[in-house]
Amino acid sequence: MAQEMNLHETSNCESENGTILRTSVDKTETGPAVKTFNSKSNLVMHSKIHTGERNFKCDVCHKTFNSKSNLVMHSKIHIGERNFNCDVCLTTFNNKSNLVMHSKIHTGERNFKCDVCLKKFTKKSNLVRHSKMHTEERKFKCDICLKIFNVKSYLLEHCKIHTGKKNFQCDICLKIFTSKSNLVMHSKIHTGERNFKCDICLKTFTQKSSVVTHSKIHTGERNFKCDICLKTFTLKSSLVTHSKIHTGEKNFKCDICLKSFAKKSNLVTHSKIHTGERNFKCDICLKTFNCKSNLVMHSKIHTGERNFKCDICLKTFTHKSTLLTHSKIHTGERNFKCDICHKSFTQKSNLLTHSKIHTGERNFKCDICLKTFKLKSHLL
CATH class of the missing domain: 3.30.160.60 (Classic Zinc Finger)
Structure with a gap:
């Protein structure tokens, strides 16, 4: 029998709290890979991934961890301790590894590339999560609606839709959210923080994903096509929502008038008809609206902004949906x-x-x- 050839690779392993551990993988041509570590303590820590041992519990939220250091790091969420400051945008973090990861937003450093679509990521964990889109590895299923996810944390977040569990509250308007990330994103409404700018039109956004989505307006990129009417979209979520026009699927029902909607956001906006809630006011004419998008659209009456032009008759419009409706005059489309x-x-x-x-x-x-x-x- 041929002698086994030992192969040795070195890699970085991200721990639960974001700390980078130096690890090694010893492989043989005939046997499975054996992961090795440069210290016994790291091996002991790693083994808990397989045993599921989590002996350190948070006294506040009862979340459990496999090491005391991870618990100490987590506890800073509750006490608000954020000692690591970004020199560029002054955002603060509760540990250095999160600051290092955040800094890549400003430097543009993205060292982890997908072998299939060549998309790059700042974290290896994000690449691993993304790769499951190509392999269709989706192991975590919701017991209520049967929707499946490729990451357990996504499933846990999704389940809060059914349970109504919302633990994170805004100190300013008292609105509550199912996750801290959603609360942080919401808080930017009050602070006015918009750190992500479009290089073409200089419009600013609260999150990077919004810039990426927005940029497709300029590039014309629309990679998601409806199999029925062949309409194209910039986002997969927009295609999924659109498809409900053909299927008639409307899963969100108003408890008062029983009207149903394809999107939860439409239900939320509709419910304000019954409550009379109109929190968005025009600074010029003081007219109020039940959603921010309607206020933005209305404001163009005062500014005269009409950025959408018909290629046939050159008539201009304040928003794209009106242009699309108008274009049907020329095409004769009446669906x-x-x-x-x-x-x-x-x-x-x-x-x-x-x-x-x-x-x-x-x-x-x-x-x-x-x-x-x-x-x-x-x-x-």
């Missing part, structure tokens, strides 16, 4: 048909308004003379 008289429309809203002719629905009543109308505009 929304009345089931009763078969009249077709360019927009779903026009079809819904038209359908009231057949149903006789008149939901808008004058408080003075009690006369009812089909449209709110007629009441006004």
Whole structure:
């Protein structure tokens, strides 16, 4: 039998608290890889991954850890201790490894590359997580809705949708969130922190992923296509949401009027009709709105901003959706048909308004003379 050839590789292993451990892997051509460590303590720590041993518990949130050092690091979340400061943007962190990782945002350092799509990452753990998209390794399933995830933490985060568990509260507006990362992201609304800038139009954002998504407006990149109507999208999530138009799937229902929606965000916006909540006010005319996007859209009336131009008639519009609707005048596209008289429309809203002719629905009543109308505009 041929003698086994020993191969030796050195790599970095990220511990639970972000500390980098130097490890080695001894391989043989005929046998499995054997991971080795430069100290017994690191081996003992590593072995707990396999045994599941987690003997150190946080007195505040009861989360458990496999080492005392990880518990000490975690406890800083509760006491608010953040002694490591970024020299560029002054963001603070509770450990040096997180600061080092954060600094790569400013330096652009991304040393971990995917062998399949060549996408680069700042952390090896992010690369490992990403690679599961290509291998379709998705092991963690939600017992309630059967949705599957490739990372256990994603599943645990998702489960809070069903349980309603929200442990992180904003000190300013008291809004609560299911995860600390969502709270941190939300807090930037109050601080006005927008550290990520588009190199083309100089628009700023609260998170890097938003810049990446936004940049596709300039590049025209739309890699996700609907198999039914061939419409393309910049994000997979947008394609998934769009597909519900064809399937009719509407999983989010209003508890008051029982109207259902394809997106949770649409339900949240709709619910403000019943509560009367309108927290977004125009600084110029003081008109209020139930969501920020409507305020942003309204503000263009005052600024005269019309960035979307029709390639055929050169007419300009304040937002892209209006341009898309307008373009159907030139293409003759009318995808929304009345089931009763078969009249077709360019927009779903026009079809819904038209359908009231057949149903006789008149939901808008004058408080003075009690006369009812089909449209709110007629009441006004």
